[in-house]
Amino acid sequence: MATNEQIQKQLAGQEYEAGFVTDIESETLPPGLNEDTIRHISSIKGEPDWMLDWRLAAYRHWLTMEEPTWAAVDYTPTDYQSISYYSAPKSKGDGPGSLDEVDPKLLETYEKLGIPLREQEFLAGVTNIAVDAVFDSVSVATTFKSKLTEAGVIFCPISEAIREHPELVKKYLGTVVPQQDNFFAALNCAVFTDGSFVYIPKGVRCPMELSTYFRINALNTGQFERTLIIADEGAYVSYLEGCTAPMRDENQLHAAVVELVLLDDAEIKYATVQNWYPGDENGVGGIYNFVTKRAECRGARSKVSWTQVETGSAITWKYPSCILKGDDSVGKFYSVAVTTHCQQADTGTKMIHLGKNTKSTIISKGISAGRAQQSYRGLVRMAKTAENARNYTQCDSLLLGDACAAHTFPYVEVKNSTASLEHEATTSKIGEDQLFYCQQRGLSEEDAVNMIVNGFCKDVFDVLPMEFAVEANRLIEISLEGSVG
Amino acid sequence: MSVAAIRRRAFDLFKETGLPSTRHEDWKYTDISRIQHVLSIDSSSTAPIDNHASIINSTAIADLDAYKAVLVDGVFDDAHSNLPEDVTVLSLAAFLNDMGGQAPDDIQRLFEVRGDEPLFNGLLALNSAKASDGVLLCVANNTVLEKPLYIQHISTQTNFIRHAILMGKQAEAEVIEHYVGVSEEKALSSLSSNVILKQGARLQHIRIQQESNQQTHIARVEVKQLQDSSYTLHAVELGCALSRVDVVVALAEQGATCALNGLFVLGGRQHVDHHTRIDHIAPHCTSRENYRTVLDGRSRAVFNGKVVVHKGAVKTDSAQSNGNLLLSKHAEIDTKPELEIYNDDVKCAHGATVGQLDEQQLFYLRSRGISAVAAQELLTFAFADEVLTSMSNQQVRAYIEGIAFAKLPHGAELDGLLG
Numbered sequence: 033m034a035t036n037e038q039i040q041k042q043l044a045g046q047e048y049e050a051g052f053v054t055d056i057e058s059e060t061l062p063p064g065l066n067e068d069t070i071r072h073i074s075s076i077k078g079e080p081d082w083m084l085d086w087r088l089a090a091y092r093h094w095l096t097m098e099e100p101t102w103a104a105v106d107y108t109p110t111d112y113q114s115i116s117y118y119s120a121p122k123s124k125g126d127g128p129g130s131l132d133e134v135d136p137k138l139l140e141t142y143e144k145l146g147i148p149l150r151e152q153e154f155l156a157g158v159t160n161i162a163v164d165a166v167f168d169s170v171s172v173a174t175t176f177k178s179k180l181t182e183a184g185v186i187f188c189p190i191s192e193a194i195r196e197h198p199e200l201v202k203k204y205l206g207t208v209v210p211q212q213d214n215f216f217a218a219l220n221c222a223v224f225t226d227g228s229f230v231y232i233p234k235g236v237r238c239p240m241e242l243s244t245y246f247r248i249n250a251l252n253t254g255q256f257e258r259t260l261i262i263a264d265e266g267a268y269v270s271y272l273e274g275c276t277a278p279m280r281d282e283n284q285l286h287a288a289v290v291e292l293v294l295l296d297d298a299e300i301k302y303a304t305v306q307n308w309y310p311g312d313e314n315g316v317g318g319i320y321n322f323v324t325k326r327a328e329c330r331g332a333r334s335k336v337s338w339t340q341v342e343t344g345s346a347i348t349w350k351y352p353s354c355i356l357k358g359d360d361s362v363g364k365f366y367s368v369a370v371t372t373h374c375q376q377a378d379t380g381t382k383m384i385h386l387g388k389n390t391k392s393t394i395i396s397k398g399i400s401a402g403r404a405q406q407s408y409r410g411l412v413r414m415a416k417t418a419e420n421a422r423n424y425t426q427c428d429s430l431l432l433g434d435a436c437a438a439h440t441f442p443y444v445e446v447k448n449s450t451a452s453l454e455h456e457a458t459t460s461k462i463g464e465d466q467l468f469y470c471q472q473r474g475l476s477e478e479d480a481v482n483m484i485v486n487g488f489c490k491d492v493f494d495v496l497p498m499e500f501a502v503e504a505n506r507l508i509e510i511s512l513e514g515s516v517g
Numbered sequence: 518m519s520v521a522a523i524r525r526r527a528f529d530l531f532k533e534t535g536l537p538s539t540r541h542e543d544w545k546y547t548d549i550s551r552i553q554h555v556l557s558i559d560s561s562s563t564a565p566i567d568n569h570a571s572i573i574n575s576t577a578i579a580d581l582d583a584y585k586a587v588l589v590d591g592v593f594d595d596a597h598s599n600l601p602e603d604v605t606v607l608s609l610a611a612f613l614n615d616m617g618g619q620a621p622d623d624i625q626r627l628f629e630v631r632g633d634e635p636l637f638n639g640l641l642a643l644n645s646a647k648a649s650d651g652v653l654l655c656v657a658n659n660t661v662l663e664k665p666l667y668i669q670h671i672s673t674q675t676n677f678i679r680h681a682i683l684m685g686k687q688a689e690a691e692v693i694e695h696y697v698g699v700s701e702e703k704a705l706s707s708l709s710s711n712v713i714l715k716q717g718a719r720l721q722h723i724r725i726q727q728e729s730n731q732q733t734h735i736a737r738v739e740v741k742q743l744q745d746s747s748y749t750l751h752a753v754e755l756g757c758a759l760s761r762v763d764v765v766v767a768l769a770e771q772g773a774t775c776a777l778n779g780l781f782v783l784g785g786r787q788h789v790d791h792h793t794r795i796d797h798i799a800p801h802c803t804s805r806e807n808y809r810t811v812l813d814g815r816s817r818a819v820f821n822g823k824v825v826v827h828k829g830a831v832k833t834d835s836a837q838s839n840g841n842l843l844l845s846k847h848a849e850i851d852t853k854p855e856l857e858i859y860n861d862d863v864k865c866a867h868g869a870t871v872g873q874l875d876e877q878q879l880f881y882l883r884s885r886g887i888s889a890v891a892a893q894e895l896l897t898f899a900f901a902d903e904v905l906t907s908m909s910n911q912q913v914r915a916y917i918e919g920i921a922f923a924k925l926p927h928g929a930e931l932d933g934l935l936g
Contacts, residue, residue: 102542414871416846431861434828440856444869449843452872459858459865 060253061118067091070222073118077191077225080198090211090221097215103378104407104439107347110254110285110320117223119253120167164189164228164244166257176240183239185269186231190258193229200231204262208291208328208355216287216349217324220256224289227257232267232298241497246275248308248319254285261291263298265331270301272500275308275344281317283346288323296331296358301339303500307507308344313402315374318346325352329361329387337364338381339495341504343511346375351409353382356390356421363392366492368504370511371404371436380410380427380441385418385451394425395491401432401512407439414451421451429459430488432481432512482509520613520620523628528646530632534639543636546819546851547761547790552733555675555705556643572671573597576697578916583667583693591649591676604662604690609651609679624653627681627711635794636763640735644707648679654692658685658715665691665721665910672728673700680710684718684746691721693913698728698756708736714746716770721749723913727756727920730785734760744770751908753917754781754789755924764793768802768830779808780904782921783816783848790819797830797863806837809904811897812848813926823855826863833860837867842874842900844926874900890927898922 061072070091074084099109163176164187180187186197194201211221228244248255263269275286286308292300302325311318321344327336338352354363365381383392392412400406408427429438440457462484470480485508486493493501536553537544569589577585584601587594593608600606613620630645631637652668670678682692696706706728714720728734734757740748754760766775781789795804810818818841826833841850854867874896882892901921908914 429858431858431863434831434861436861437859438856439858440854440867442853442855442869444850444852444871446841446843446851446871447849449846449848450873451843453870454872455854455867455869457854457856457867459856459863461861461863 059120060116063114063116065112065117069117073223073225079194083194087222090218093212094218094222097218099215103349105347105376105378115285116253118225166226166244166246184233184236185238187242188229190227190229190260204293205260208293208326209289209324214324216322217289220258220287220289224256224258227259230261232263232269234264235266238269241270241272243272248284257288259290261300262293263300265295266297268299273304275306283318283320285320290325292327292336294329294331294334294336297333298331299335301337303339303496305500305504306342306344310344310375311346313373320347321345322349328355329358332358333360334358335362339366342369343507348377348379350379351381355384357386359387360389361387365394366495367396368489368492369406370399370508371406372401372511374403376405378407378409380408382411383423385414385421388419390418391422396427397489397492398429398438399485400436400438403435405437407441409441411443412453413445414448416447418448419450423453425455427457431461520625520628523625524646527630527642530630531639531642531646537638543792552705555703572699577669578913581667581912583665586652586668589671590674591678593650605655607653609653610649612653635765636792640707641737644677644709647677649677651679653681655683656685656688656690659687662690665693667693670696672698672706675705677707682712684714684720686715687717689719693723695725696728698732700729701731703731705733710738712740714742714748716744717746719747723751725753725917726760730758732757737763740766742768742773745772748775750777752779755920759788761790766795768797768799770799771801774803776805778904778907780901781810781818782901782924783818784813784924785816787816792821794823797826797833800831803834807904808839809901810841811901812850813844815847817849820852825857826860828859830860831862833863835865839869841871894925894927897925
């Protein structure tokens with residue numbers, strides 16, 4: 033029989049599985065941020081002048097902005113001059129032409145994380161998922177490129193898109209999240225290094241799931257990725273995003289921007305499993321995850337859904353939003369957020385109804401344990417033009433332990449008398465009678481809690497793609513380990 | 518420290534903070550810059566209203582069996598008041614005068630304003646500095662105020678009033694504050710009511726705001742509840758161009774219960790904003806909130822209901838509901854039900870809806886031969902009236918129903934339907 037100590041050890045080891053560091057030679061810019069840094073990044077990426085000007089405009093605006101303090105999170109502010117804005121694994125030539133040229137250490141890293149980049153090996157051919165792997169500041173590999181090209185889909189690192197498809201990038205970049213949008217978005221516009229670019233042409237249903245896997249490896253760097261997805265008329269794509277980082281005692285900044293553009297009848301499903309390093313049980317280290325995600329349903333009858341499973345990060349500041357401009361467009365937001373130890377999360381969504389007959393659904397499940405702080409902050413706005421708009425919001429919080437906290441800040445603004453809206457929120461702990469029932473049937477307390485939590489999150493897990501649902505389930509079990517009893 | 522010194526300090530605090538602006542989170546949806554010029558008018562120069570005896574009689578709730586305190590433009594009117602003999606009901610100004618500025622601590626504390634208290638704003642400090650009068654109600658331990666206390670306010674110009682209600686152990690009372698405006702001049706009514714409920718005390722508190730369409734009404738109701746006390750508020754908003762009421766309740770000891778009910782029936786360009794904050798500080802406390810708004814014309818309502826459950830406030834039971842009915846294309850509602858919870862052993866819920874009348878209910882009424890207009894009016898009325906069902910004083914309820922019903926688009930024609 034394992035001693036108590038052994039079990040403790042085992043648990044401690046299980047806490048953050050992705051916490052290893054890959055020892056790889058990398059090229060890193062010295063810390064500091066000024067216009068030269070931006071010029072440098074731009075030149076490394078071989079960007080055209082218009083892109084550099086765009087970045088500089090964002091930077092100049094950023095200098096006039098102040099870091100927002102309204103979120104219910106408490107952290108040591110980042111010193112923006114002490115971090116490095118570019119880090120990339122050293123490559124031999126102009127970048128890998130095929131997977132064989134990718135540094136085997138990198139492939140190993142992704143394999144350890146369960147993201148095999150070798151196409152033929154993935155899930156024994158049952159499902160095909162094309163992966164874009166972003167390591168620190170650059171994209172290291174994109175799989176299934178040829179198959180996607182056949183369908184007319186463009187799926188590549190955004191730096192490549194700026195060079196190869198400037199007309200598309202110019203047309204859409206910054207139109208959903210403009211350079212002046214907010215402090216972190218402006219910073220991202222100035223210094224973003226890589227990310228994914230997806231364009232699905234008219235009437236095309238993307239033949240496979242697309243996925244980007246973000247990994248922070250280098251010490252003392254910030255990761256600023258930018259994702260732009262455009263679904264043209266009648267197009268469909270399902271996109272998954274995952275993230276991890278090594279365990280470190282310092283806080284690292286991750287300030288990403290994701291823009292989704294949907295034209296008439298288009299549909300995008302965007303799912304995130306966010307598992308950045310959350311810091312240790314005393315709140316030392318961890319990632320600051322300050323992300324701006326926004327979708328704009330420009331076309332009529334377009335549909336967008338954000339699904340997120342948030343278990344990582346020391347501090348989360350994230351509000352995936354939908355601007356429902358097209359008539360009959362639909363926005364959905366499903367979220368499970370788990371905070372344990374000293375994690376703090378301020379997350380939610382915005383649904384801006386502009387078009388007629390627009391519909392939105394918000395399902396948010398928050399689980400707070402240990403000494404964690406969690407807030408749901410949401411906005412539902414129905415403009416004067418939003419005839420017959422509908423919204424349904426449900427945000428529930430589950431509390432585990434007497435030192436954690438959960439808050440709800442829902443803003444509702446309705447300017448149209450034909451709109452209808454329902455908002456419900458509850459906060460409670462796990463029902464003692466439920467726990468008792470499970471334990472009385474022979475389940476351990478921990479299993480019982482897992483089971484109840486799982487049931488609590490079911491509404492959200494049900495809409496995740498199968499592979500992610502399994503991972504999400506497991507992640508939550510690991511996150512909550514040791515927080516019971 | 519004397520009361521005068523406390524008030525001087527409050528005035529300094531006002532000068533420091535000024536009026537709240539829409540950049541302030543708590544004032545995001547309500548712009549009170551329009552009262553700036555009202556504040557600069559020296560109200561002491563305007564002549565007092567003539568013939569106020571007839572105004573007092575014509576605006577009062579008829580046939581109400583109650584004690585009565587009348588304030589005209591912020592001054593206690595002894596002649597028209599009818600006060601109980603066994604329970605202390607006084608003019609605050611007269612009381613302070615008698616004490617020669619050395620009021621007991623309990624009374625002094627009523628004037629204290631701290632810049633860091635919940636929902637603090639500059640106007641609160643200004644009220645403390647400028648309050649000319651108010652009603653001081655003290656109900657001694659184990660005493661029941663036999664009849665309700667009806668406080669009638671007549672305002673024709675800017676006035677600052679501060680009330681205090683001190684309820685002793687096991688004391689019971691019902692207080693009705695009725696605000697009537699008879700002037701078509703732009704003016705401000707600034708109110709502050711301080712309520713303290715000792716162990717086991719019970720208070721029914723009704724506030725009817727029915728000032729004239731040019732006036733601005735800015736009020737704060739602050740309640741502190743000790744063990745097993747019970748507080749019920751009905752806040753009814755019918756009049757004013759702009760009305761803002763902050764209700765701040767502290768459930769400071771075990772077993773305290775509060776119920777806040779709000780009803781807004783608005784039209785024209787009326788703007789009403791209620792911010793409520795309930796602090797669950799002690800274990801085993803219960804709070805209930807039910808706010809309903811009916812908005813017509815270009816009116817706008819703002820509701821912000823915040824419940825804070827502090828560490829250690831275990832077995833907290835809190836529920837809040839906010840229903841909103843928009844009758845016109847140009848009406849607007851901004852609602853924000855907030856929960857802040859620092860404890861796991863709680864049961865908290867809130868819900869908010871914005872919508873229209875139920876089609877099926879409308880159909881049912883029409884199938885019984887009731888016209889579409891009448892059916893709509895009836896359902897609208899029923900929606901609003903739900904808030905008043907918990908009111909025990911039937912005379913006051915009937916009075917509010919009458920006024921609210923008349924405010925509905927076709928209400929006047931349908932009066933008969935109510936019986």
